Amino acid sequence: MQYQEKEIKKGIEFHELNTNKFKTNLVAVFLTTELTRENVTRNALISTILRRGSKNMPSQEEISKQMEEMYGASFDCGLDKIGDNQVLKFYMETINDDFIPQQKEKMLKTTLEKILEIVFNPYIENGEFKKEYVEQEKNTIKQRIEGKIDNKARYALNRCIEEMYKDEPYGLYKFGYVEDLDAINGKNLYEYYQELIKNCKIDILVSGILPNDIEKIIKENENIKNLQEREPKYVMPKLTTRNTEKENVVTESMEVTQGKLVLGLDIKLEEEKQKYDALLYNSILGGTANSKMFQNVREKAHLAYVASSSYIRQKSNIFINCGIEISNYEKALEIVKKQIDDMKKGDFTEEDIENAKKGIISTIDLIDDEQDTGITYYFGQELSNNKISPEEYKEIIQKVQKDDIVKIANSVSINTIYFLKD
Amino acid sequence: MQLIENLKVKEKVYKEKLENGLTVMIIPKPGMKKKYMIWGTHYGSLENEFVVPGEEKPTVVPNGVAHFLEHKMFEQENGTNSLDVLTALGVDANAYTTNDHTAYLFECTDNFYEAMDELMDYVQHPYFTDENVEKEKGIIGQEIRMYDDYPEWKVYLNAINAMYHECPVKIDIVGTIETISKIDKDILYKCYNTFYNPSNMVMVICGDFKPEEMLEEVKKRLIDKKANGEIKRIYPEEPETIVQEKIEQKLEVSQPLYTIGIKDTIQSNCNQNKSDLVKKHIAIEILLNLIMGRSSSLFQKLYKDGIIYAQPGLSYEFTNIYAHILIDGQSSNPDKVYEEFKKEVKNLKENGINEQDFERIRKMIYGGYVKEYNDVTDISRMFLADFFKGINSFDYLDEIESISKEYTEQVLKQVFREDKMVLSIVEK
Numbered sequence: 001m002q003y004q005e006k007e008i009k010k011g012i013e014f015h016e017l018n019t020n021k022f023k024t025n026l027v028a029v030f031l032t033t034e035l036t037r038e039n040v041t042r043n044a045l046i047s048t049i050l051r052r053g054s055k056n057m058p059s060q061e062e063i064s065k066q067m068e069e070m071y072g073a074s075f076d077c078g079l080d081k082i083g084d085n086q087v088l089k090f091y092m093e094t095i096n097d098d099f100i101p102q103q104k105e106k107m108l109k110t111t112l113e114k115i116l117e118i119v120f121n122p123y124i125e126n127g128e129f130k131k132e133y134v135e136q137e138k139n140t141i142k143q144r145i146e147g148k149i150d151n152k153a154r155y156a157l158n159r160c161i162e163e164m165y166k167d168e169p170y171g172l173y174k175f176g177y178v179e180d181l182d183a184i185n186g187k188n189l190y191e192y193y194q195e196l197i198k199n200c201k202i203d204i205l206v207s208g209i210l211p212n213d214i215e216k217i218i219k220e221n222e223n224i225k226n227l228q229e230r231e232p233k234y235v236m237p238k239l240t241t242r243n244t245e246k247e248n249v250v251t252e253s254m255e256v257t258q259g260k261l262v263l264g265l266d267i268k269l270e271e272e273k274q275k276y277d278a279l280l281y282n283s284i285l286g287g288t289a290n291s292k293m294f295q296n297v298r299e300k301a302h303l304a305y306v307a308s309s310s311y312i313r314q315k316s317n318i319f320i321n322c323g324i325e326i327s328n329y330e331k332a333l334e335i336v337k338k339q340i341d342d343m344k345k346g347d348f349t350e351e352d353i354e355n356a357k358k359g360i361i362s363t364i365d366l367i368d369d370e371q372d373t374g375i376t377y378y379f380g381q382e383l384s385n386n387k388i389s390p391e392e393y394k395e396i397i398q399k400v401q402k403d404d405i406v407k408i409a410n411s412v413s414i415n416t417i418y419f420l421k422d
Numbered sequence: 423m424q425l426i427e428n429l430k431v432k433e434k435v436y437k438e439k440l441e442n443g444l445t446v447m448i449i450p451k452p453g454m455k456k457k458y459m460i461w462g463t464h465y466g467s468l469e470n471e472f473v474v475p476g477e478e479k480p481t482v483v484p485n486g487v488a489h490f491l492e493h494k495m496f497e498q499e500n501g502t503n504s505l506d507v508l509t510a511l512g513v514d515a516n517a518y519t520t521n522d523h524t525a526y527l528f529e530c531t532d533n534f535y536e537a538m539d540e541l542m543d544y545v546q547h548p549y550f551t552d553e554n555v556e557k558e559k560g561i562i563g564q565e566i567r568m569y570d571d572y573p574e575w576k577v578y579l580n581a582i583n584a585m586y587h588e589c590p591v592k593i594d595i596v597g598t599i600e601t602i603s604k605i606d607k608d609i610l611y612k613c614y615n616t617f618y619n620p621s622n623m624v625m626v627i628c629g630d631f632k633p634e635e636m637l638e639e640v641k642k643r644l645i646d647k648k649a650n651g652e653i654k655r656i657y658p659e660e661p662e663t664i665v666q667e668k669i670e671q672k673l674e675v676s677q678p679l680y681t682i683g684i685k686d687t688i689q690s691n692c693n694q695n696k697s698d699l700v701k702k703h704i705a706i707e708i709l710l711n712l713i714m715g716r717s718s719s720l721f722q723k724l725y726k727d728g729i730i731y732a733q734p735g736l737s738y739e740f741t742n743i744y745a746h747i748l749i750d751g752q753s754s755n756p757d758k759v760y761e762e763f764k765k766e767v768k769n770l771k772e773n774g775i776n777e778q779d780f781e782r783i784r785k786m787i788y789g790g791y792v793k794e795y796n797d798v799t800d801i802s803r804m805f806l807a808d809f810f811k812g813i814n815s816f817d818y819l820d821e822i823e824s825i826s827k828e829y830t831e832q833v834l835k836q837v838f839r840e841d842k843m844v845l846s847i848v849e850k
Contacts, residue, residue, distance in 0.1 A: 021453060022796045023431065060725070064717035068782045071789030095792045099431060132726075140731045143752070146676040150752075152571045255674035258567035289509045299503070302560030305568055323568050351510075358512025358532070365531035369456035370797060 001368045003378060003389075006215055008204070011230035013382065014218055017207035017374050024093050025108045025208030026371045029119050030379055031088040032201040032234045035081060035169040041176025042192050044141050045134075045184060047079045047088040049193075052133040053123030063118065070110060071095050075118070081174040082383055083314030084235040090119050096209055108208065109217060116204075120197065120223040128186035129193070138184065144175045149254070152420060153306070156260035157319060160418035163250050164264045169235075170315055201232035203382055205375045236385060237314040239269045244413040251419045259326040260420040263336060265318040268411040272385055275313055276396050277404040281412075282311035282318050283356035284348050284405070285339060290355055292339040292348075297322055303332050314383065318412070326421045333417065343409040346402065353402060360397050364390050423448075423633055428816040431795045435805065435816070436633035440641070443621025443649035447805055448636050449628040451798055455531045457629030458798040459538060461545055462525035462806050464624075465617035467595040468657070468743065474616050475651035484604040486562075486597015487613050489519040493562060494610060495526065495544060497554050504544035513537045519595055522741045523810045529799055534629070535639070542643040548614045550607035559602055566596050573675050573848045574750075581681035581748065581846035584669040588658035591744045621649035626806045628798040657743050662687055663841075670847045678849035680756035682763060685842040686738075686745035700817045703738055704787065704825050705833040706747060710736040711783045712775060713766050714749060720766045729755050741811065747837070760845045767838045775834075780827045791818050 001019040008014050033043060057063045067073040071094065078089040092115040094107045123130060149155050158173065165171030204218060211217070218224055244266050267278050286293035286309025297307035309320040324332045342348075367377045367390050381387045388396070423436040436448045467489065471482045495517070496504045508515035513530035515537070526545050528537050569575045579594060586592050596602075627636055664685055714720050716733050724730045734751035753759050794800050794815075808815045 023792050024796055059722075061717055061719075061722050064715075065782065068715075068717055068786040071792070072786035073789070074793075093793070095789050099792045101430075101788075136726060136728060139728045143677055143731045143754075147752070148676075150573060150675050153568075257570040258564065289505045289515075295506075298561055302557050303564070305561050305565035323564055325564070325567070355510040355512065359509065359514075362512045362514070362531045365455055369454050369531075 001374065005378075008219060008224060009227065009229045011232040012202040012224075012227060013204070014215060015203060015205040015378050016210060016214060017205065017378065018210045019207060019368070019374070020209050021369060022096070022208060022371050023099050024095050024371065025111060025206070026091065026093045026375065027111050027115050028203075028205040028375050028379070029090045029115055030203040030205070031119070031196065032082075032085050032203070032232070032383070033088075033196060033199070034233050034235055035084050035086045035172055037169075037172060039192070040086060040172050040174070041141070041180035042184065042189065043086045043088060043196070044079055044144070044174065044176045045137055045189060046193055046196060047077050048137045048140055049129055049133055049189065050090070050118055050122050051075070051077050052137065053130070054117045055121045055123060056117060058123045066114065070107065070114075071100060073111060073114070075115070079174050081170070081172070083237045084169045085383065086174065090115060098209075108210070112206070112217060112221065116221050116223045120227065122193070124190065128190045131186045134184070134186045134189055138181045141175060142178055142181060145173065145178050148173065148175075152254065152256050153260050153321065153323065156262045156418060156420040157321065159250070159252065159420070160262040160264045160319065160416050163248060163416045163418060164317070198228060199230055199233045201234045202227070203379055205379060207371050207374055237383065239272065240266075240316050242266050242268070242415070244415045247414045248416045250416060251421065253422060254420055256420060256422050258323045259329060261322045261324055261329065261332060261336075262418045263320040263414055264416040264418070265320070265340070265412050266415045267316045267318065267408060269316055273396070274404070274408060275316075277400050277408045278316065279311055279313070279360060280353065280356050280397070280400050281343065281405050281408040282309055283359060284352050285309050285318070285343055286320055287311070288356070288359055290352070292342065293320065293322075293336070296339060297332060297335055301331070301335055303328050303335070329419060329421070337414075340412060340414070344406070344412070346406045346409070348405075350402065353400070353405065357397055357400070361394050364393050364397075423637060426814065426816060428819055430819045431792055433795055433801075436637075438637055440620065440644075441649075442644065442647055443619070444644070445624040445809070446637060446640055447624065447626045447809070448631060448633040449626070449801055449805065450631055450633060451628055452630050454630050454798060456529060456798050457531070457534050457631075458527065458529045458802045459534075459541060459625070459627045460525050460527035460802050460806050461541065461625045462523045462623065462810070463617050464522065464622050464810050465524055465613070466520050466522045467593055468521050468590045468741070469617065469655055470590055470593070471656040472616065473654035473656070474612070475653060480656055481612065483609055483613060484597065485593045485601040486595070487605060487609060488524050489596050490558065490562060490602060490605050491610055491613055492517045492519045492524050493558050494550055494555065495548060497549055498544060498547070499549040504540055507540050508537055511537050511540070515541070520807075521591055521595065523807070525806060527802075538639065539643065542640075545618070546645050546647075548611065548618075550610045552607060555605065555607050555610065562596065562602055563599055566599060566602075569594070569596060573673050573679050576671055576673060577679040577681045577750065577846050577848040578748070580669045580671055580848070581683040581844055582746075584666050584844040584846055585664050585683050585685040585746055586744065587661055587663075587665055589660040589744050590657065616653055619650045620644070620647055622653065624806060624809050626802045628802045660688070660743070664844055667843070668845050668847075670849070672850065673848050675848060675850060677752045677754060678756050678847050679750070679752050680759060681748055681750040681846045682760055683844045683846065684747040684838060685844070686740070686747065686837050688743060688745055696812050697817060697821060699740075699811070700813055700821045701825060701829070702833055703740070704818065704822055705830045706738045706837065707736075707787055708780065708783050708825065708830055709834055709838065710738075710747065710749070711786065712779055713770060714763065715783065720762060724759060724762060729753055729758055756845065756847045764840060764843065767834075767840075771834060771838070775827050775831055777827060780830065784822065784825065788819075788822050791822070
């Protein structure tokens with residue numbers, strides 16, 4: 001795969017992922033903006049209202065029919081919280097011309113036109129979003145917000161994050177808040193949309209068999225031409241130095257048969273480079289089937305089926321997840337804490353480190369062979385303070401030493417212990 | 423090796439049935455670094471009563487054995503656990519159990535042959551002790567509890583229970599705390615020896631390999647085991663009727679979850695040849711999208727009225743002992759969704775399918791099939807799962823052109839019958 005990044009206009013980046021490994025072309029348009037209490041719900045609503053209609057495809061029905069006509073183009077919208085940013089994600093995937101029976105289409109060009117129209121040229125009536133659409137999407141977002149209780153494990157994780165980041169942007173729920181919805185209407189939402197489009201960071205990522213003039217096609221697209229240069233408003237990650245003095249213990253009750261235990265850990269980093277050390281630390285603690293969590297909580301104590309941890313690079317946090325018998329709370333917590341302590345003592349081997357490295361490197365190798373993994377990687381680099389290629393990434397991982405990991409272990413503190421029980 | 427080529431997606435499959443009965447499929451993907459290997463046995467949660475080859479009397483085993491066996495296969499006599507060994511190689515290893523098969527797999531970029539050594543070794547060498555079997559009951563117990571908290575799983579299983587009287591598709595794949603308590607090492611060995619015979623298994627390997635060389639690598643790692651005779655699988659007689667039209671359960675969810683099921687007749691599936699089965703599957707996919715897909719007037723109406731918030735899941739599941747359609751999602755008013763769905767089916771039966779809509783949906787489904795050839799993981803799993811149904815995955819690409827509107831209308835009348843429909847709801 002050949003990767004190139006090109007600036008279309010200030011604040012608008014085009015990422016070209018040229019590869020012939022896939023049957024499809026995948027186009028992604030990401031709008032990145034600061035995560036704030038004021039705008040979180042409006043952004044969520046924008047991400048869904050845009051799929052309701054565009055200038056030339058004024059209804060969802062019309063968009064869907066066109067997508068079906070394009071051999072089942074899949075059009076998806078998503079919403080992400082990455083560090084202190086909210087990212088509105090739009091994807092369109094179509095099959096490559098080589099696999100279209102008639103072979104007369106210029107599918108990639110059509111794909112770009114359609115997705116850019118949907119994102120940047122929405123359906124407007126009397127200078128505002130169509131009332132009917134806004135009301136329906138408010139209802140959809142309301143369901144999404146209220147639906148956070150439906151997946152109990154995810155709910156427990158979200159609640160732990162909320163507790164750790166009270167009154168901070170990262171504690172916000174990415175779909176927003178029901179109480180915000182009443183004040184939103186077609187007019188003020190459209191005004192907000194115009195502000196958003198003027199100021200947000202825009203990334204257009206295209207992966208597939210790309211024509212030589214792809215950059216020109218994008219630059220000359222009417223909807224791109226209409227966009228202005230900008231000093232994009234978004235937040236780069238900082239090396240957080242949070243002080244956790246005391247563990248915050250939160251227990252909540254809900255109708256569950258299994259208890260969901262989540263521990264939120266803070267890592268204190270001194271320099272950017274340590275983020276890679278932290279990645280290895282997490283891998284040994286709970287990232288794989290060889291990890292301390294899996295081996296001790298599951299395989300030795302048989303307390304859980306799920307016992308793992310995940311590392312959030314942008315916020316320097318690790319979240320430990322276990323699904324346990326409610327009565328085993330104390331026992332499980334003790335074992336989990338012991339693993340964190342054992343890491344501090346350096347109670348892991350060179351072999352553990354080598355294995356963790358192999359695992360991480362093999363996921364880096366997949367960037368070339370999985371279309372969405374490639375897109376996620378290069379966009380992730382956009383929100384990172386030091387952009388590196390996959391090759392450089394692998395080299396950095398190779399160089400991490402045991403001392404580096406022990407140093408991370410000793411900067412780790414438990415911020416919040418969250419338990420969801422019946 | 424037999425070469426099967428598909429010019430539409432420009433892919434090739436090399437297939438060979440070895441002397442011991444094992445089927446091997448190799449799908450070369452030149453230039454890909456990612457590699458995938460999956461080894462499956464035609465044995466899942468449906469097999470609770472069977473006659474071991476060479477025996478006269480049937481054996482009955484507790485529910486959840488196939489899945490329990492999957493967990494225990496990783497344990498080795500030398501004290502190691504194969505999942506740990508594979509993970510240490512930097513490969514992503516896993517296993518899963520479905521209604522009709524169990525599979526062991528890994529994906530990797532490096533260390534393929536080392537991982538292949540380990541996978542082929544552990545699948546061929548079970549090691550069960552009283553102690554290691556007991557230990558697993560705690561872990562699987564928590565897996566069962568985890569599913570108890572998934573409303574999506576409950577609403578699905580209830581729909582199945584509303585459709586089927588006797589068929590073992592009713593049984594939860596993981597079993598229950600009670601049934602797994604009865605599992606011991608003798609039961610596991612008996613099931614292993616019966617179903618993990620090469621003649622009951624298939625292996626799929628996808629990546630940048632030369633097929634002939636890869637086949638030799640497979641042969642080298644096979645232990646000497648003869649094909650055993652036919653395993654007689656005993657299934658209870660399943661009436662054609664449904665059990666009950668409506669089934670409800672209370673759980674703490676924000677909005678009701680629903681599953682609409684349509685029980686299909688299995689007799690027709692058995693008598694059909696496999697290409698008819700593929701055709702029927704495609705026709706059902708087209709119909710489901712015409713009736714309730716994103717561009718359908720029913721979906722648009724329900725969405726606009728705030729009754730549903732997202733495109734419902736649409737699927738057709740089948741093996742040689744059951745077949746049904748499932749439509750699922752979340753709704754403020756599942757009864758209304760069900761009622762409108764039935765109306766739309768009736769409508770379509772009376773007025774026939776619009777030619778333009780038909781062609782457009784067919785194009786969409788064709789594109790969907792092509793997309794399945796993007797990733798070595800998806801390709802391998804598709805070929806494996808289809809093999810156990812007696813289907814070659816390429817058939818979908820070849821048959822789709824031959825599906826006519828008239829044939830699809832015929833399937834609509836045969837399958838979408840009101841007396842075969844059920845509604846399952848999970849709500850507060």
